[in-house]
Amino acid sequence: MNLELSETQTLIRDTARKFAREKIAPRARALEREERFPTELFKELAEVGLLGVNIPARYGGAEAGVVAYALAMMEIAAADASTSVAMSVTNMCAELIHAFGTEAQREKFVTRLTSGEAVVGSFALSEPHAGSDPGALSTSAVRKGDKWVLNGSKQWITSGAYAGVMVVWARTSPAGNKGLSCFIVEGGTQGLIIGRHEDKMGLRSSNTVSLTFEDCEIPEDQLLGKEGEGFKLAMVALDGGRIGIASQACGVARAALEASVRYTKDRKAFNQPVADFQAPRFMMADMKVQLSAAELLTLRAAHMKEQGRPFTREASMAKLYASEMANRVCDKAVQLHGGYGYIDEFPVERYFRDARVQTIYEGTSEVQRMVIAREIFKLFS
Amino acid sequence: MNFELTDVQRDIQRLCREFAARELIPNARKWDETHAWPTEAVKKLAELSLLGVAVPEQYGGAGLDNVCYAIAMEEISRGCASTGVIMSVNNSLYCDPVMKFGTEEQKQEFLVPFARGEKLGCFGLTEPEAGSDAAAQKTIAVRRGDEFVINGSKNWITVGPKADAIVLFTMTNKEAGNKGITAFLVPTHTPGFIRAEPDKKMGISAAHSCSMFFEDMRVPARNILGKEGEGFKVAMSTLDGGRIGIAAQALGIARAAFEEAVRYSGERQTFGKPIREHQAIQFMLADMATEIDAARLLVLQAAVLKDKGMRHSLESSMAKLYASEMASRVANKALQVHGGMGYSKEMDAERHVRDARITEIYEGTSEIQRIVISANVLKE
Numbered sequence: 001m002n003l004e005l006s007e008t009q010t011l012i013r014d015t016a017r018k019f020a021r022e023k024i025a026p027r028a029r030a031l032e033r034e035e036r037f038p039t040e041l042f043k044e045l046a047e048v049g050l051l052g053v054n055i056p057a058r059y060g061g062a063e064a065g066v067v068a069y070a071l072a073m074m075e076i077a078a079a080d081a082s083t084s085v086a087m088s089v090t091n092m093c094a095e096l097i098h099a100f101g102t103e104a105q106r107e108k109f110v111t112r113l114t115s116g117e118a119v120v121g122s123f124a125l126s127e128p129h130a131g132s133d134p135g136a137l138s139t140s141a142v143r144k145g146d147k148w149v150l151n152g153s154k155q156w157i158t159s160g161a162y163a164g165v166m167v168v169w170a171r172t173s174p175a176g177n178k179g180l181s182c183f184i185v186e187g188g189t190q191g192l193i194i195g196r197h198e199d200k201m202g203l204r205s206s207n208t209v210s211l212t213f214e215d216c217e218i219p220e221d222q223l224l225g226k227e228g229e230g231f232k233l234a235m236v237a238l239d240g241g242r243i244g245i246a247s248q249a250c251g252v253a254r255a256a257l258e259a260s261v262r263y264t265k266d267r268k269a270f271n272q273p274v275a276d277f278q279a280p281r282f283m284m285a286d287m288k289v290q291l292s293a294a295e296l297l298t299l300r301a302a303h304m305k306e307q308g309r310p311f312t313r314e315a316s317m318a319k320l321y322a323s324e325m326a327n328r329v330c331d332k333a334v335q336l337h338g339g340y341g342y343i344d345e346f347p348v349e350r351y352f353r354d355a356r357v358q359t360i361y362e363g364t365s366e367v368q369r370m371v372i373a374r375e376i377f378k379l380f381s
Numbered sequence: 382m383n384f385e386l387t388d389v390q391r392d393i394q395r396l397c398r399e400f401a402a403r404e405l406i407p408n409a410r411k412w413d414e415t416h417a418w419p420t421e422a423v424k425k426l427a428e429l430s431l432l433g434v435a436v437p438e439q440y441g442g443a444g445l446d447n448v449c450y451a452i453a454m455e456e457i458s459r460g461c462a463s464t465g466v467i468m469s470v471n472n473s474l475y476c477d478p479v480m481k482f483g484t485e486e487q488k489q490e491f492l493v494p495f496a497r498g499e500k501l502g503c504f505g506l507t508e509p510e511a512g513s514d515a516a517a518q519k520t521i522a523v524r525r526g527d528e529f530v531i532n533g534s535k536n537w538i539t540v541g542p543k544a545d546a547i548v549l550f551t552m553t554n555k556e557a558g559n560k561g562i563t564a565f566l567v568p569t570h571t572p573g574f575i576r577a578e579p580d581k582k583m584g585i586s587a588a589h590s591c592s593m594f595f596e597d598m599r600v601p602a603r604n605i606l607g608k609e610g611e612g613f614k615v616a617m618s619t620l621d622g623g624r625i626g627i628a629a630q631a632l633g634i635a636r637a638a639f640e641e642a643v644r645y646s647g648e649r650q651t652f653g654k655p656i657r658e659h660q661a662i663q664f665m666l667a668d669m670a671t672e673i674d675a676a677r678l679l680v681l682q683a684a685v686l687k688d689k690g691m692r693h694s695l696e697s698s699m700a701k702l703y704a705s706e707m708a709s710r711v712a713n714k715a716l717q718v719h720g721g722m723g724y725s726k727e728m729d730a731e732r733h734v735r736d737a738r739i740t741e742i743y744e745g746t747s748e749i750q751r752i753v754i755s756a757n758v759l760k761e
Contacts, residue, residue: 001390001448001681002383009382067382261759281755282748288758289679289699296678297671300384317671370660372667377657380643 009068015048016072020079028080031205032350035197037162038205039119041083042090046116050076050087052094054306059098059106060114066240070247070302074295077251078258081354082206084251086120086159088244093121093167096237097184100225109165109184118164118187123241124154124211125169125234131156132367134169134234135177139213141170146220148183150191150213156361160209161194163187167237168213169230180230184222191216202353239312240305241362242319246298249319249326249358250291256326256333256351257287263337263346280336287329294322313375320368323358330355384678386452393449397456400429405460412463412587413732416579418543419587422464427498431457432471436480440488441496447622447684451629455677458633459640462736463587465633469626470540471495474744475502478548478619479566482607491546491566500545504623505535505593506616513749515550515616516558520595522551522565527602529553529565531573536592537743542579543589544569548619550612562612566604573598584735621694622687623744624701628680631701631708631740632673638708638715638733639669645719645728662718669711676704695757702750705740712737 005013023044031038045051046060053069055061062068069091077084094113098106112118130136139152150170160166166185173179185192195210225233261284264275274280297318304311330352334341341348359365386394404422412419426432434450436442443449450472458465479492479502494500511517520533531551538547546568554561567574577592607615643666646657656662679700686693712733716723723730741747 001386001685003682003685005382257758265759275759278752281759282751284758285702285751285754288754289703292682292696292699293675293679293703296682297675299382300674300678303382303384314674317674320667321671321675366664369664369667372670373657373663376643376666376670377647380640380647 005067005071008064009071012049012053012062012064012068013071013075016050016075019045019048019050020075024076024079024083028082028205029344029347029350031080032082033344035204037086037159037207038083039162042086042119043116045076045087046114051090051116051120052110052114053091055094055098055110055114059094059110061094061110066243066302066306067299070243070298073244073247074251074254077248078255080205081248081252081351082203084248085203085206088241088248089123089158090121092237092241092244093123093165095240096167096233097224099236100182100229100233101184102221104221105184105224113165119162120159120164122157122159122163122166123237124157124160124166124185126154126156128153128155132363134180134231137169137171137180139168139170141172141181141183141218143220144217148218148220148223150183150185150216150218152213154211156198157209157211159207160211161197161207167224169234172227172230177231178228180234181227182224182230182233183218184224185216185218189216189218200357202350202356238362239315242315242368243298243301243305245358245362246294246301246315246318246322249322249355250295250298252351252355252358253287253291253294253322253326253329256330256348257284257291259346259348259351260284260287260333260336263340274336283332283336287332290325291329294318294325297321313372316363316368316371316375319363320365320372323355324365326355326358386448389445390449390452393445394452394456396429397431397453400425401456401460405457405464409461409463409587410726410729410732412461413584414586414726416586416589418589419461419464419467422461423467423498423501426457426464426468430498431468432498432501433476433496434472436476436492436496440480441493442476447625447687448681451625451680451684454626454629455633455636455680458630459637460633461587462630462634462733463585465630466585466588466627467501467540469623469630470504471498471502473623473626474504474619475546475548477622478564478606478615481618482564482611482615483566487566487604487606495546501540501543503538503540503544503547504619505538505541505547505549507535507537509534509536513745515562515613518550518552518562520549520551521555522553522563522600524553524602528599529602531565531567531595531598531600534592534594537580537590538593539588539590539743541589541591541593542576548606548615550616553609557610559613560610562616563609564606564612564615565600566606567598567600571598571600583738584732585739617694620744621697624697624750625680625683625687627740627744628676628683628697628700628704631704631737632676632680634733634737634740635669635673635676635704635708635711638712638730638737639666639673641729642666642669642715642718645722649720656718665714665718669714672707672711676700676707679703694753698745698750698753701745702747702754705737706747708737708740709734
């Protein structure tokens, strides 16, 4: 057991921290007020290696591993959760295509994601009636000559209107989980219709849309993995994705705690700084402890993934704990700011709204508990 | 960064797990009910070098690291929380400060036999009106030639009824506050050292504690541990380590409660299926498992820093606060999973609730840990 970071991990973390502080934090509030997706930022994120942190250098990645990826996500999320979720999905798509793609797919699509040429990636699994239960998916893919023809709709697709490369799940046979396949779809493909932008409680500069596929033709060689292997790909991607969201939760919570420390030292009540009263101090102590626990759970899951060991249980624990922690911590941060916590002059109400989705997307807390319970029973059977 | 245990750490874990399964788990309920000191188990802990885990071999210890100590504490406490705290007191609260602050001569007399487990040590800081607020203590030591005359009292001293020596904190200069505290090494057979009957407690019933009184007790000046006036530093440094031990104890209690709940939920049927197939039970177990892992990582983080000789006050306090409150939550949920059986003394669930409760109080209450943590957070 050794908690010191390697040189590479330190470098990635420091790079991400600097980028977050200089390029993202100063604009985060304006971006969210305007609900503007920061297209230009992703080119710069790509230049510092953050769109392919765990991708080999030959495909344009930073080749820095999963722990470095988690650390980078924490830093970017501390500045802006919206930017970090697009970063997370892009990394996830690049990793998935790298893991299951053919050499040609890797060279074409992974490189486009890591270089920022695709702007960002999108992960299209959820549908109006299927999310954590992919066996219920109804989008279909039918082979026609040397093409696949996709029909159906997807919902809650992060960055959907901007992504140059998407991974899309569709049903290639009726057989439940075994009838699912995964496809690489380029943004702008004929028959891919981008729906209305969702008006969300938080993550307002992240783009969330529905997608409709109307006889959307995809070249045969854009099937990712084997036909019928889609469920496996989704599960592998989500295990990794959960580390990304857990990291995001840690980043947002850290920002909320830091803002609270600053504010309570500055603000006076009854002739002394708020930070000198025991009640607010104890709130911040609890925030710190839970944040540290979440960071350790997240880095442990990242480390296990990096070692190539099974990490399903650990990733779900990290996602469950970190997302619920972030909600508790951001709620306390609003409380510590009093009335100022409720207005957008201060960042904590944004943190609160941004954190709320973390217990929902990439598997709700309830789905994580199902996964964890299943893994426990395997261990103790 | 890596989260793997070394081979040695794994060996210790296995050794302690087997020992707990063989010697502790079958007896813990009986010891609790009869308030029986686990004499045989303590003797066997000594044979396994578990009473001086992190003490170098040349001073009678096992010469292992603090990660090993935390792992061992978790496993032993999983078997029996009372045995766990006896182990923790001798390791963290007694051997650790003697090793760190003792002279060579003091180590020969006051460390070697204790690290070997031939004798047991205890730690006398708490008084009726002073615990975490060390400067409020009323036990006074007055110099008379090359001796000190000590008068006063201590209470809740775990292992006190059985201890052969004590690290005793006294006031040598009342005006100097924290800088007027001095620690002494005192054999418990010293004339003027009087022990009260063991305390009657809600839990950890087999780990006896008692009040003690000092009436004109004469202790040679050479028995000062550290320097005169340095007692506060000795106490705080000791508690930083002790908190790792108690956090690991809490972790062990939580694991015992959790594992029994998992087992019971597979056996007990309601509405035609094992209760673990009901989502309410599953989700409780998932939360328990997650919190146990979170606590373990905090404990190991503190132990790793201590092994590196780095400051770990913040990390020890975080581990102690989280693990102890987690243990109470987990033990309570485990009792709930057992339903009525959880409330019965036929099973261990209710004992775990009682045993867990003290971990939020001793070696610094949760409130004291929050004072330490917030001071660190606000300093950043």
